[in-house]
Amino acid sequence: MQYELQGTSLSKFKASSMFREQAKVFHSNSASTHDVIDAGEKALVLVYNGMSTDTLDSLRHKRFCEKVASKTSHVKPQSLPPTSAAAKYHSLRVYLQVQEWKGSAAELNPIDWGWQECEEGFVPLQTSLPPAPEHLLRVIRCNCQTDCSTLRCSCKKHNIECTLACGNCKGTGCTNTSYDNDNEPVE
Ligand SMILES: [Zn+2]
Ligand SMILES: [Zn+2]
Known part of the structure; x- marks a missing residue:
C-alpha cells in the first residue's frame, strides 16, 4: 500500500460517512472475514476516489485506461488501485492489527487473517491470483x-x-x- 494513502485515509475519515461506516467494521471485535474483505474493498474504492458502484478491479481498469490515454510514459502499476484479490489480504491484516492494538486478537489465528506461515515465520499473503x-x-x-x-x-x-x-x-x-x-x- 502506498505510504501517502495514510494521509488520504485520515481525510476520507473526516469527509466521508461512507468511509466511517467501513471503519466501524474494522473496529468491531466480531467481524467475519467476509465483512472485513467487503468493508476493505469499499474503503479502498473511496480512497482512490471511485464511485459507490465501482469495485477495485473495475476502478483499476478505469484508472489504467485514463493513464494510458493521458501519459507519455508507461503506467506504473503501483500508481493504480490494488486488485481486489490483493486488497483482500491487506484488509484482513489491517483488521488483525487493529484487534491486536485493542487487545482483542487472542482468538484470531493469523493464518485466517492474511498471513501464511513458512520457515522464517509469518509472511504476508500478497494475492490469490x-x-x-x-x-x-x-x-x-x-x-x-x-x-x-x-x-x-x-x-x-x-x-x-x-x-x-x-x-x-x-x-x-x-x-x-x-x-x-x-x-x-x-x-
Ligand atoms: Zn522469448
Ligand atoms: Zn525464444
Missing part, C-alpha cells in the same frame, strides 16, 4: 536454448518480441527482438 491470466503467462515468454529464430520459440510464434521475462534469451541475446548489439531494428 497469478500476475496475469495463465494463457498470457504461457505465451509472453519463451525458454529457448537457441536464438529464437524458428517458430518453436513461443514468442516468435505469437508474433511478439522476446522480453526480459524470457527464460534464457532475456530479450537481448536472440534474433526475435528489435534491438541487436548496434541497437538497430532486426527484421
